[in-house]
Amino acid sequence: IDCIKALMSLIGIFQKYASKDQDTDHLNKNELKELLQKEFPGLLNVSKLFSVMDALDQDKDGQVDIQEYFTTVCTLGIIYYEILGACPKK
Numbered sequence: 001i002d003c004i005k006a007l008m009s010l011i012g013i014f015q016k017y018a019s020k021d022q023d024t025d026h027l028n029k030n031e032l033k034e035l036l037q038k039e040f041p042g043l044l045n046v047s048k049l050f051s052v053m054d055a056l057d058q059d060k061d062g063q064v065d066i067q068e069y070f071t072t073v074c075t076l077g078i079i080y081y082e083i084l085g086a087c088p089k090k
């Protein structure tokens with residue numbers, strides 16, 4: 001149940017930011033930037049955000065769709081996991 005709640009809230013966040021312009025199914029660069037800054041504060045600086053954006057926009061259409069968004073969130077999850085020191089050091 002907790003996993004479903006987590007996924008629903010991730011989808012809710014996507015929809016909240018993606019619907020700031022006409023194209024409610026995609027995050028454009030500004031929407032993605034705002035999402036990352038507000039929902040993942042302190043994780044990335046702005047210049048890094050755009051290189052992240054380029055890496056995440058896998059089909060290079062300048063927009064992040066729901067599939068690319070979840071790839072983003074998974075990647076950020078791994079980053080957080082490592083920052084928190086939960087990942088055992090070799």
Ligand SMILES: [Ca+2]
Nearest residue numbers: 018021023026
């Ligand atoms: Ca949008």
Ligand SMILES: [Ca+2]
Nearest residue numbers: 057059061063
């Ligand atoms: Ca894309």
